[in-house]
Every structure is written in structure tokens, then in C-alpha cells.
Amino acid sequence: xxxxxxxxxxxxxxxxxxxxxxxxxxxxxxxxxxxxxxxxxxxxxxxxxxxxxxxxxxxxxxxxxxxxxxxxxxxxxxxxxxxxxxxxxxxxxxxxxxxxxxxxxxxxxxxxxxxxxxxxxxxxxxxxxxxxxxxxxxxxxxxxxxxxxxxxxxxxxxxxxxxxxxxxxxxxxxxxxxxxxxxxxxxxxxxxxxxxxxxxxxxxxxxxxxxxxxxxxxxxxxxxxxxxxxxxxxxxxxxxxxxxxxxxxxxxxxxxxxxxxxxxxxxxxxxxxxxxxxxxxxxxxxxxxxxx
Numbered sequence: 001x002x003x004x005x006x007x008x009x010x011x012x013x014x015x016x017x018x019x020x021x022x023x024x025x026x027x028x029x030x031x032x033x034x035x036x037x038x039x040x041x042x043x044x045x046x047x048x049x050x051x052x053x054x055x056x057x058x059x060x061x062x063x064x065x066x067x068x069x070x071x072x073x074x075x076x077x078x079x080x081x082x083x084x085x086x087x088x089x090x091x092x093x094x095x096x097x098x099x100x101x102x103x104x105x106x107x108x109x110x111x112x113x114x115x116x117x118x119x120x121x122x123x124x125x126x127x128x129x130x131x132x133x134x135x136x137x138x139x140x141x142x143x144x145x146x147x148x149x150x151x152x153x154x155x156x157x158x159x160x161x162x163x164x165x166x167x168x169x170x171x172x173x174x175x176x177x178x179x180x181x182x183x184x185x186x187x188x189x190x191x192x193x194x195x196x197x198x199x200x201x202x203x204x205x206x207x208x209x210x211x212x213x214x215x216x217x218x219x220x221x222x223x224x225x226x227x228x229x230x231x232x233x234x235x236x237x238x239x240x241x242x243x244x245x246x247x248x249x250x251x252x253x254x255x256x257x258x259x260x261x262x263x264x265x266x267x268x269x270x271x272x273x274x275x276x277x278x279x280x281x282x283x284x285x286x287x288x289x290x291x292x
Contacts, residue, residue, distance in 0.1 A: 004031040005260045008061040010080055011071030012037035012046045012231035014158035015094075019252060020071045021195045022066045025050040033065040067263060074171070075099030078107050085114040090263045093120045095175040098274035099163070101284040110275045118273040119255070122179050124228075124243045125271055126251040126258070130180070133230075133241035137184045138215075140239045142232040145185055145213040147177035149243075151226035154198075154219040160172065169217040170287055175279045176243070177215040178205065180230050185211045187278070193286035202284055212283045257272030 007024045009016060009202070012035055025032040032052045037043035043054040058080060067090035070077040078098035081091050091111065097120060098104035111118050124130050137182045149169070153159035164172050170193075182188045186207040195201045203215040228244040260271040 002260070002264050004029055005067055005090075005263050006031050006033035006065045007067045007069050007259075008033050008055075008065035008089075009046075009069050009071065010033045010037070010058065010061065010077075012039060012042035013071060016071035017046055018158075020069050020092075021046055021050050023252045023256050024069060025052070027253060027260075029257045029260035031150045034061050036061040036182065038126050059087075061191060066090060067092060067259065070094055073099070073161065075163070077104065078103040078263045081107055082110040085110045085186050086112060088116060089282075090116045090248055090259075091118040092186050092259055093118060093273060093276060095120055095122055095276060096283065097273060097282050098280065101280055104277050104280040106280065108273045117266070118269065118276075119269045120269050120271045120273065120276045121255065121263055122175060122275075122288040123247045123251060123255070124180060125183075127243075127248075127256040128250060128254075129161065129240055129246045130243060133239070134180075134183055136239055137232065138233060141186060141234045141236075142211065142239070143234055144211055145181060145230060145232040147181050147213065147215045147230040148217075149173040149177050149226075149228045150218040150221050150223055150229070152220065152222040152224075153226075155222060159219075164219070167287075168195075168201065169219040170195075170201050170290070171283055172175065173217045173219060173288070174201070174203070174286070175276075176228070177217065177230070178203070178282055179216060179275070179279055180207055180241075181213045182279075182282075184232055185209075185213055188282050191282050191286045191289075193289040195290045200288075201290070204223045205282075240265070 035047040047054040069092035190206040201217040230239040
């Protein structure tokens with residue numbers, strides 16, 4: 001097996017602590033090369049827990065790694081990821097890839113110009129059951145579909161962060177649902193959006209080839225367990241996937257392996273920054289309709 005890819009981590013919040021740091025530190029394909037965060041004490045605590053070093057500056061982190069993983073708000077990610085790409089570092093990006101479309105386009109251009117590889121953490125897509133679902137779509141003659149992501153994430157807890165509370169479920173939950181519907185039914189070419197404030201967002205997606213689907217997004221319902229997944233319908237039946245139970249340690253292990261494989265091979269990953277940009281364009285269109 002090739003030498004593990006040295007990955008530096010930017011961010012030391014709950015998501016970095018629960019997912020990024022343990023996944024990157026435990027995978028045989030990656031090595032956690034250091035942690036930087038604006039809160040030095042949080043970076044030091046996380047680094048110590050995973051037997052690596054906290055560093056004082058972003059540039060020092062870049063010197064220690066081949067790739068950079070991000071667990072920070074989208075606007076911060078977009079700014080620092082451009083710096084990382086220009087420093088020749090490969091990128092493990094959260095979704096959405098930026099806080100707005102202009103920043104997402106700037107990031108994608110920087111990645112392209114630097115010739116670095118990128119992978120976006122669309123976590124559903126690394127689960128084996130979701131991949132089996134998508135494989136089945138090739139022989140399923142769908143006439144339409146619908147996706148849903150309903151949770152209480154914004155009622156409190158680790159996901160009730162300022163940017164999510166300000167923007168609602170569209171940019172946080174939307175990438176997962178739109179991505180899977182897009183992968184299953186064809187590229188989304190247009191979107192219509194309606195909302196009940198920040199509580200409920202409804203999207204109607206028009207796909208290349210003429211199919212239509214819908215996406216329901218909510219992060220202020222205390223339903224337990226949360227609802228997440230996609231249903232496709234044909235004239236003869238239904239093909240569905242429950243994404244609420246699909247993602248676990250196996251999916252994140254796959255993510256780490258594919259990040260390393262992408263970097264070592266020099267080949268683009270299908271869920272790269274350009275995939276993130278495509279989703280950001282769809283969601284920016286929808287958000288513009290909701291803020292008129």
C-alpha cells in the first residue's frame with residue numbers, strides 16, 4: 001500500500017472532533033498531520049487526542065501536509081481553501097463549498113488553475129447502500145422522484161451554528177438531497193423554490209431529459225429519528241433509499257480511502273469541487289427566489 005496521505009485539518013469544532021479528526025487519524029490511507037483552528041486551545045486539545053500537533057498558523061499547517069481537510073463555516077472554507085490550493089495542497093471540502101456562488105466559482109477556478117485534486121464530503125454518497133441504490137437506477141425506468149431531509153438540527157446542538165441558523169436548511173441539507181436526486185434522475189437544469197420562512201423549504205427540480213422531482217427540507221422539526229432519503233417511481237413500482245440509516249463508520253472509511261486514491265492516482269473524483277459548484281448553482285438559484 002502507498003504511504004498514507006498527510007492531511008492537515010482546519011477546524012476543531014464538534015464536526016471536526018466527531019468525524020474529520022478520528023477518520024483521518026485512524027484510516028490506513030491517511031495520516032492526521034496537524035490541526036489549526038482560530039481557537040488555539042481547541043486545536044491543541046483535538047491534536048493531543050489524536051497524537052498530532054496543533055500549529056500556530058495556516059501556513060505552518062500547509063508545510064506539514066499534502067492535503068487539507070476543512071471543518072469550518074462555508075465562507076471561511078472558501079477563503080482558506082483558495083489559499084491551500086494555491087499552495088499546492090489537495091482539498092477535502094465540506095458542503096456547501098462556499099457561502100455564496102461567487103466564492104464557490106472562485107474556489108473552483110483556483111483548484112483548476114493549481115491542478116490539485118478535491119473531494120467533497122457529500123456523506124450519503126460514500127455509503128455502500130446509497131451506491132447500490134444508484135447502481136439500481138440504471139435499470140429503473142423512473143418517471144419522477146422525491147427527496148426529503150427533515151430533522152431538528154437547528155433546534156439546538158452541534159449543528160445549530162450561526163451560519164445554519166441564518167440561512168436555514170437550504171444550504172446545509174439541500175446539497176445532500178439535490179445531489180442524490182441529480183445523480184439518480186439526471187443533471188438538474190432548473191429549480192423552483194418556495195418556503196415557510198426558514199422552517200420548511202420545498203424545491204421542484206427539472207432534470208435534463210425532462211424528468212421532474214421534488215425536495216423537502218426542514219431542520220426545525222423534533223421528529224425522531226430524523227427522515228432522510230429519496231424515492232423514485234416508475235410505472236411499475238418504487239425504488240427507494242433510507243439515508244437516515246445509511247451513513248456510518250464504513251462510509252467515512254471509504255471517504256478517506258478515496259481521498260488518498262484520488263491524490264495518489266492524480267485522477268479527478270466524481271464528487272469534486274466542480275460537483276460542489278454545480279450544487280451551489282442550483283441552491284443559489286433557489287435561495288435567490290426565496291429572498292425576493
